[in-house]
Amino acid sequence: MGKLLVRRAWILVPTLFGAVLACFLIAHYVPGDPLAAVLGDRAMENPEIVAAYRAKWGLDRSLPEQFGIYVWNLVRGDLGISIRTQRPVVEDLAEYLPATLELALGSLVLAIGGGILLGVVAAVRCNSWVDQVLRVVAMTGSSTPVFWMALIFLQVFYAGLGWSPGPGRLDTSLSPPPSRTGLYVVDALLASNLSVALNALRHLLLPSIVLGWRQLGLIARITRASMLEVLSADYVRTARAKGLAERVAVVRHALPNALLPTVTIIGLAVAGVLAGAVQTEVIFAWPGVGRYAVESSQALDFTGIMGVTLLISCLYALSNLAVDLLYGVLDPRIRE
Amino acid sequence: MPARTVTHSKPVALAVKTRRRHFAQALLRNQTALAGLLVVLGWVAVALTVSWWAPYGPLQQDVMNRLKPPSPRHLFGTDQLGRDVLSRVMYGAQISLPMVAIVAGGATIIGGSIGAIVGIVGGRIDDLVMRLADITLAFPSIVLAMAIVAATGPGLSNIVLAMLITGWPQYARLMRGQVLSIKQREHVEAARALGASDARVLARHLIPHCVSPVVVAASLDLGNVLLLAAGLSFIGLGVIPPQPEWGAMVAEGRTKFLQWWMSGFPGLAITSMVLGFNFIGDGLRDALDPRFRTSKLA
Numbered sequence: 288m289g290k291l292l293v294r295r296a297w298i299l300v301p302t303l304f305g306a307v308l309a310c311f312l313i314a315h316y317v318p319g320d321p322l323a324a325v326l327g328d329r330a331m332e333n334p335e336i337v338a339a340y341r342a343k344w345g346l347d348r349s350l351p352e353q354f355g356i357y358v359w360n361l362v363r364g365d366l367g368i369s370i371r372t373q374r375p376v377v378e379d380l381a382e383y384l385p386a387t388l389e390l391a392l393g394s395l396v397l398a399i400g401g402g403i404l405l406g407v408v409a410a411v412r413c414n415s416w417v418d419q420v421l422r423v424v425a426m427t428g429s430s431t432p433v434f435w436m437a438l439i440f441l442q443v444f445y446a447g448l449g450w451s452p453g454p455g456r457l458d459t460s461l462s463p464p465p466s467r468t469g470l471y472v473v474d475a476l477l478a479s480n481l482s483v484a485l486n487a488l489r490h491l492l493l494p495s496i497v498l499g500w501r502q503l504g505l506i507a508r509i510t511r512a513s514m515l516e517v518l519s520a521d522y523v524r525t526a527r528a529k530g531l532a533e534r535v536a537v538v539r540h541a542l543p544n545a546l547l548p549t550v551t552i553i554g555l556a557v558a559g560v561l562a563g564a565v566q567t568e569v570i571f572a573w574p575g576v577g578r579y580a581v582e583s584s585q586a587l588d589f590t591g592i593m594g595v596t597l598l599i600s601c602l603y604a605l606s607n608l609a610v611d612l613l614y615g616v617l618d619p620r621i622r623e
Numbered sequence: 624m625p626a627r628t629v630t631h632s633k634p635v636a637l638a639v640k641t642r643r644r645h646f647a648q649a650l651l652r653n654q655t656a657l658a659g660l661l662v663v664l665g666w667v668a669v670a671l672t673v674s675w676w677a678p679y680g681p682l683q684q685d686v687m688n689r690l691k692p693p694s695p696r697h698l699f700g701t702d703q704l705g706r707d708v709l710s711r712v713m714y715g716a717q718i719s720l721p722m723v724a725i726v727a728g729g730a731t732i733i734g735g736s737i738g739a740i741v742g743i744v745g746g747r748i749d750d751l752v753m754r755l756a757d758i759t760l761a762f763p764s765i766v767l768a769m770a771i772v773a774a775t776g777p778g779l780s781n782i783v784l785a786m787l788i789t790g791w792p793q794y795a796r797l798m799r800g801q802v803l804s805i806k807q808r809e810h811v812e813a814a815r816a817l818g819a820s821d822a823r824v825l826a827r828h829l830i831p832h833c834v835s836p837v838v839v840a841a842s843l844d845l846g847n848v849l850l851l852a853a854g855l856s857f858i859g860l861g862v863i864p865p866q867p868e869w870g871a872m873v874a875e876g877r878t879k880f881l882q883w884w885m886s887g888f889p890g891l892a893i894t895s896m897v898l899g900f901n902f903i904g905d906g907l908r909d910a911l912d913p914r915f916r917t918s919k920l921a
Contacts, residue, residue: 305758430898435890446880562763
């Protein structure tokens, strides 16, 4: 298992290097002078000031040297100063990231748990009403824009029925729990504040359902297809012939083998959740990295958007590594 | 000695014709694919003829009748400037359909060409291009597209460029994989033995056999292209208002919970078109799957 980890982690290095290089090149080829955004028009008219700042920030050096400075700054955790907030980008991201992680975790729990359950039941009861429900979920998930689904859910469950609390992570009358993980539900439980934990969970539910819907449909479809194949295998027939209860044959014998393709889809689901978070956070006023990215893009805050791009590509690469390792756990042949 | 032209013999030509007939039969028997085709063709018809029969212009304002619900006069209601939502949804097809066609077609042609060339050339060029593709695929599409649009500025041409940049790698990898597997076959070896150049082998003996999976992938991707474009317009990085782009129209109705028609109908338009594309893509994939053909047409 250790060898698998080292092998897969080694492949991560060129991917991350490539992502850093891509971000650097995109930032370098932005039209216009980056100094103009920081110094202002009057300072830009003074060539001595312009030359001094170019030298200070290494903008007068060659491209490879500038890239070296960029990488060194990244290693030291320096992603630049946000033009919009005038704060270090790394501080902004540290503030917004926990909200996105909480939303992503919530939606993945729903998508993976609900998707596997729905897929297994749909396979066991093929062509029943459960199968039809799966088809509708998968179809709506893959065809409906996330931002539109979010608006519909908000209009129906918040504005219409009043079942869901309003946008945001917590009711405005409540204070956030003492921060240990940044995840309000977890922090509130650690602080033994059940009312805040429940309130945070209620706020988390609707955006998690919206964000996880598409991934739930995908996971359910793959699980169903995989289960149908495995349920007709000889060893499952043997398990039934030995007199094992259907539930035992399905859960103990069929499901572990059927989960391998599902694990691959989970990797894609993480990417889908990170991408979908951008629009979902805007609709639900969720103070996460996705909303920060949108506000930075709208304000043409280039350091902000590049910081988010780099962060999300790193999270994506790490999630792929985790999926590869999980594959190794489930299938001993891959470990070898 | 110049390479001889290889012409199909009668049995081979008959086999090709039979395969095409089976493919058409498989596609036409698939009711969901037909339904998808009807939906998409319906939107194409709307886009082509909208200026003849739309009740109002896309930018025509009637401030006295702003935010009105659906009625016989305005079937889909009006927005905050009194513009007819039905007319704007119809004119929106003139923006969405060409954009999807250009992005999907462009990414397929560019990515497919790159993949075919590096597949046959191999070596360091292959390594370099595939690493470039891997780097592009390391980013979720919307995030990379946002970064590119933030660099180049919002607007229709810039989001098309951003989506082409994020879209080409998957077709390049797919085509390259197909070329690598098919270039080992005997008919390609025979063509090379007769003196065919790389370009001729690619054009006459490889691409015709590789194009089907790429076309299926492109058809399955049409819906994702539309969703990405609408998503970028929704967050303000796409088509610049007051152009009637569906994602931008949903954004305009975002804060107006009581005026549900402002977001409802444009969102329904996006969903219907994406559903149509998905059904067509599924139908094409099933029709080209030999297992499906054998079971359904026997």
